[in-house]
Amino acid sequence: MEIVAPPTETPYDKREGERRGIIIVNTGNGKGKSTAAFGLALRAFGRTHVHGKLVKIFQFMKVPSARFGEHRVFEQLGIPVEGLGDGFSWKSQDLEHSAQLARDGWQKCKAAILCGDYFLVVLDEITYPLIYGWMPLDDVLHTLKNRPKHVHVVLTGRDCPQEIIDLADTVTEMTMIKHAFDAGIPSQRGIED
Amino acid sequence: MEIVAPPTETPYDKREGERRGIIIVNTGNGKGKSTAAFGLALRAFGRTHVHGKLVKIFQFMKVPSARFGEHRVFEQLGIPVEGLGDGFSWKSQDLEHSAQLARDGWQKCKAAILCGDYFLVVLDEITYPLIYGWMPLDDVLHTLKNRPKHVHVVLTGRDCPQEIIDLADTVTEMTMIKHAFDAGIPSQRGIED
Numbered sequence: 529m530e531i532v533a534p535p536t537e538t539p540y541d542k543r544e545g546e547r548r549g550i551i552i553v554n555t556g557n558g559k560g561k562s563t564a565a566f567g568l569a570l571r572a573f574g575r576t577h578v579h580g581k582l583v584k585i586f587q588f589m590k591v592p593s594a595r596f597g598e599h600r601v602f603e604q605l606g607i608p609v610e611g612l613g614d615g616f617s618w619k620s621q622d623l624e625h626s627a628q629l630a631r632d633g634w635q636k637c638k639a640a641i642l643c644g645d646y647f648l649v650v651l652d653e654i655t656y657p658l659i660y661g662w663m664p665l666d667d668v669l670h671t672l673k674n675r676p677k678h679v680h681v682v683l684t685g686r687d688c689p690q691e692i693i694d695l696a697d698t699v700t701e702m703t704m705i706k707h708a709f710d711a712g713i714p715s716q717r718g719i720e721d
Numbered sequence: 722m723e724i725v726a727p728p729t730e731t732p733y734d735k736r737e738g739e740r741r742g743i744i745i746v747n748t749g750n751g752k753g754k755s756t757a758a759f760g761l762a763l764r765a766f767g768r769t770h771v772h773g774k775l776v777k778i779f780q781f782m783k784v785p786s787a788r789f790g791e792h793r794v795f796e797q798l799g800i801p802v803e804g805l806g807d808g809f810s811w812k813s814q815d816l817e818h819s820a821q822l823a824r825d826g827w828q829k830c831k832a833a834i835l836c837g838d839y840f841l842v843v844l845d846e847i848t849y850p851l852i853y854g855w856m857p858l859d860d861v862l863h864t865l866k867n868r869p870k871h872v873h874v875v876l877t878g879r880d881c882p883q884e885i886i887d888l889a890d891t892v893t894e895m896t897m898i899k900h901a902f903d904a905g906i907p908s909q910r911g912i913e914d
Contacts, residue, residue: 550901550909554753558893559745560760564753567760567791568912574790575911597767598760605794647911680912697901700751708743708890716743718768718840719761719873 549679550697551672555655555688558702562587565650565682566598572648572680573607585609585650586637588630588657588685597718612636623660630657638667644676655685655692665689742872743890744865748848748881751895755780758843758875759791765841765873766800778802778843779830781823781850781878790911805829816853823850831860837869848878848885858882 552568554561566585573583585602587594590611595603602609612633614626634657641649657663669691672681683692693699709715745761747754759778766776778795780787783804788796795802805826807819827850834842850856862884865874876885886892902908 546907547909548906550906550912552752552912553898555898556896558895559891560747560753560757560893560895563760563764564757564895565760566763567753567756567758570759570763570794571756571790572911574792574794597764599767601763601767601798605798680909693898696899697904697906698752699898699900700753701896701898702751702753702757703749703894703896705746705748705886705892705894706889707892711890713741713743713890714739716740716873718765719743719745 548677549675549681551692551695552680552682553688553693553696553699554682554684554702555686555693555699556701556703557686558704559707560702561684561686562652564700564702565652565684566602568682569602569607569648569650570605573605582646583607583648583650584640584646585652586633586640586654587611587613587652588633589613589653610636627657627660627662630660630662634663634668638671641671641675641679641681644679646679648680648682650682651684653685654683655688658689658692659685659687665691668692669695741870742868742874744885744888745873745875746881746886746889746892747875747877747895748879748886748892749894749896750879751897752900753895754877754879755845757893757895758845758877759795761875762795762800762841762843763798766798775839776800776841776843777833777839778845779826779833779847780804780806780845781826782806782846803829820850820853820855823853823855826850827856827860831864834864834868834872834874837872839872841873841875843875844877846878847876848881851882851885852878852880858884861885862888 554564569583569585590613592611594611599609614629637651640646658665672695747757762776762778783806785804787804792802805822807822830844833839851858865888
């Protein structure tokens, strides 16, 4: 039996060093970009809430009233999840309204990142308003660069702009190898919504 | 401004159809395989616990006493997380002991999957004992194939055996584009552990 490599990333934990916030990007066309961000928020919260550090999740493409499975649990735990969009924006009859919502939402994100109160801020599906040109990439880059040193930020969505990838510390691409839906299996409640 | 594609997978939710358990695999060398599985468990739990459906997480490469950030929160919520391993098994002085733990652990997983009590069973890092030859792949495949129809199973870990990928409904490969650690940034408590 040959044991060739560490099976997990756990050895990283063994290394002592500087505490600083990192920028994490989950991109690609596969599942798990947002789900991994939510899982990370949960981990951070589990680590930090006893010390009063805060975690906040913003969702650019969800309506403020969206309440999926994880929303209810996060609410119960005390992790705020705020929808900033108007739902399925690509169907929207009023794209300028969607764009304005994204710009307004970004101001809330920016304030949360810059205020320094949060240990972790999740910007879920932020790549879409950026790709659509609804809000300025420069301001996002500037905010990330000038955030308080301890603040972790997770950004998710397909087709992440290269400038954000260049700035990020950790980038994962989620690639769809296969998807149940393509095999004719409908979405399963509690799993995919 | 061109809106070319649905920015999220949400349209899947609109499709009505058969309710059946699916097999989900998160593999690849990137971050987020386990984190996404934990996020999915949370979503499923949020969807289901009001109806008394159960979620269970097994971790093959963690010790039973492992308590990371997410463990504490899951415990608080009432989602059992059970470590089945002896820690960093590739450093183990007694690989046969590690192998036996994996085989014993697999029997628990098998029982949980087959009993039908669970809405979702997570088999975190199960690929490693399989790759190491510590437990029989055939029994895992047989169990997945013969599980009660409603049971969802998530399997994680690098280098997932092709037979499991072939059987799975949804497979995502997490690819590391870059990692903070490689840039000399040490592991950040509450984010990576």
